[in-house]
Amino acid sequence: MIILRLVTDYLAAAAEKWPGKIAVVDEVRQMTYGELWREAERIGAFLASRMEKKAPVALWFGLEGRSIAASQGIVLAGLPYAPLDISMPKKRLAKIFGTLEASAIITNRVCSEDVKKFAATLPQVPEVYTYEDMTEVKPSGAELAILDRVESVRTEDDALSIIFTSGSTGSPKGVISSHRMLTACTQWQVKALHMDETTVRAAQSPLYFAMGAYLDVYATIAAGGELHLLPKSLFLFKRKLISELARRKINLIFWVPSVMRSIVESKALALEELPPLRTIAFCGEPMPPQILAEWFKAFPRATFSNHYGSTEVTIAAWQELDRDTVLSMGKPCGEKELVIVTEDGSQAAPGEVGEILVRGPVAVGYLGDRERTEEAFGVEERTGKRFFHTGDLARIDENGDMVYVSRSDAQVKHMGYRIELGEIESAALTIEGLSAGVCLFDKEKDELVLFYVADDALRGKDILRQLSDSLPRYMWPARLKKLEAMPQTEGGKIDRRALKEMF
Amino acid sequence: MKLLEILQEIHPQFDYETSQDFFADGLIDSFDLTRLIAALEEEFDLSIDGTELNAENFKNLDALQGLLLRHGVK
Structure with a gap:
């Protein structure tokens, strides 16, 4: 594995080492590492010579490999990217743009007319560029020179992206991540899940879903593996889904327990031909033990692990599992530290319920919302480490394991x-x-x-x-x-x- | 008709009568499908087998009626 500073370094290295190897597979196209890099670089050069402000660039795509190339192009140009859920109502998208103040939207040719119409309704009208226009022409020497200059001043503390999650006051919250947070987690995950260039990973969720979806992309690229973006319709009928995983020879999944539960409930694991899964990981919500038992039965030789995290911290803790392991929150991963604190800020005694604080490379904050950023994030004076108040309540049980209790809010x-x-x-x-x-x-x-x-x-x-x-x-x-x-x-x-x- | 009532219970704001393809029209997604199957099994006291879980059996009213008929529901 390659240890690097900026997320785009992974793609650059993979493109050099495996230019002809398949990187991303979607419904219409498969892209090699060489293509992914070339198209990202063209988008980077296009943006670097046109965008004056450091404002975010939004991605208006369905499940397309091209959206990954576009995201990396935006990053090369030193700008943060914001993947959008384009199936969400326009009203909510407009709210998101109100916070985002994006300078541009990148979309494909098919959607561009709709996107232009939508963009025109916004108080601050962003530029609308199509992927095709940006990548079909080779960048000029002058454009490449500007990209070079912009690229060279990027740092690992730069804002990498903005992901919107539900907000309690009615407007979605934009979580700003940094390169440092993602590279730390990517490095850790490639190792922990034993990923390498033989990894074939199936993404269950699109980029906007949560930070976990980013790991599908970055960990796969860092390992030189192959990422499959599965269409949403495949998740309607789980037996078809499992057959499709088998056909594509998927060997790693990192999914949410809800989906794994519905697969068990539709008896899809009883199918004769199962995918060659080596690594089965899950995150996002508690896993029902009886559901996990069915997966163990169907994949006796796979490695299982349970992960805890959120968009603000990516993955914070994990637990390697065997059949007898009692599910808990596990131990901190990578550079992360977890502490349970009571209301006065002191560390909770064993057995005492308190809020989980995650220390280490966490997100930068919430876009345009200083109040909520200050409430939830901070820097520890003594160590200079950043921390995040998760809002998750937990306690340490008699075995010394951290056990999730509930949310402290709604x-x-x-x-x-x-x-x-x-x-x-x-x-x-x-x-x-x-x-x-x-x-x-x-x-x-x-x-x-x-x-x-x-x-x-x-x-x-x-x-x-x-x-x-x-x-x-x-x-x-x-x-x-x-x-x-x-x-x-x-x-x-x-x-x-x-x-x-x-x- | 009971079947239509069950569908409307899921999303009363949608028109399940005219759509020929619930999935393409966005009237049913994977969350809804789980609820629909549970409701059908409870209401008509039947058990839908994994092999019956495909788009052809669920894509519109006619398809669903066909499915119920094969389970002896008239």
């Missing part, structure tokens, strides 16, 4: 997605005729439930229609419950506990 995990219930509530409260709305998560059924008070004229159907105009699909409530009035606590607050009794 953030939930639903099908692997991170959701702030507050964002759903603020969207609900913009609906005319709806006077009160509280969203809760029914863990048992894995469903979002919206309790509301509204005029008789407002039908449930209308509420859902309006919510689907402003929220991404995974945030739509599965059930609505109309109430005459919200139950209140003695202190006059909404009684969430009483609402939970009504599930």
Whole structure:
């Protein structure tokens, strides 16, 4: 493995060592390392000579290998990239652009007319460039010289990218990552998951999903492996999914437990031909032990591991598993350190519940939101190390293992997605005729439930229609419950506990 | 019709009657599919086999009715 400073160094090194080797496979195209690098460099040269501001550049792509080349081109030009979930409602995308203040959007020729129309509605209209226009022409000597100059002043503390996650006040939060955070985690993961040029990894989620998706890209490139971007439709029918993994000879997955659970539930692991999986890793939510047991049975020779992390820290802890391991949060990975702190900031005693603090190479902060950045991030005076307040509560058990307890706030995990219930509530409260709305998560059924008070004229159907105009699909409530009035606590607050009794 | 009610329970704002392809039209995604199967199994007291889980059996009302018919639901 190559140990380097900036994420683009991985691609440069891989392109030199394996120019003709397949790097990324999507539905329409496969790209070699040589092509990936050449196209990234062209995009870099194009941007470096045109973008004056250090503003982010947005990526408007479906699941395409080209979006990876584009992201690396943006990075070469010394700019942060922001991958977008283009299936999300335009209203929410507009909110994201309000925070992002992107100077440009890169898309493909097929989408470009739509993107231009959307861009024109924004208060600050970004440039719209197509991938084809940027890569079909060789950059001029002058353009390459500018790229060279821009490239040479980049540092590992530069903002690498911005990923948007659900925000409690109704606007998505943009997490700014740095090269340092990603390279530290990439280096660690390539080693921990024994990745090399024979690795064939299948990405379950697109770039915008969470920082974990970045590792699909960077760890694969650092190892010189092959990354398959699986189309979303493949995840509808799990037996087809498993057969497809077998056909593609996938040997490594790093997926969310929800997907692994639905594969077990659809009995896809009973298929005769299973993929040659050597490494099975998961992250993002707790894994049900009985589901894991089925995977062990189907893949007795694979290495299993459980990971803990978030977009703000990438991977912070992990646990190598064998059949008898009791699932816990495991031990810190790479340069990360985990501490449990109580409300006064002191370290929790064994058994005592407190918040997990992650120290080490963590994200830079939230874009354009100093208040929340200062609340959640900080620098330890004594060591100069950065830290992040995860909002996850945990304790140390009698064996000395860290055990997850719950969230300290209203953030939930639903099908692997991170959701702030507050964002759903603020969207609900913009609906005319709806006077009160509280969203809760029914863990048992894995469903979002919206309790509301509204005029008789407002039908449930209308509420859902309006919510689907402003929220991404995974945030739509599965059930609505109309109430005459919200139950209140003695202190006059909404009684969430009483609402939970009504599930 | 009970089947339509079940579908509308999932997303009341969508029109499941006219769509010929729920997946292409975005009326059902992988989360919804899990809910739909659970609801069908509960409502009609049947068990849908893994081999029946393919787009052809679930893509529209006719396809779903065909699937139910094969399970003896009229």
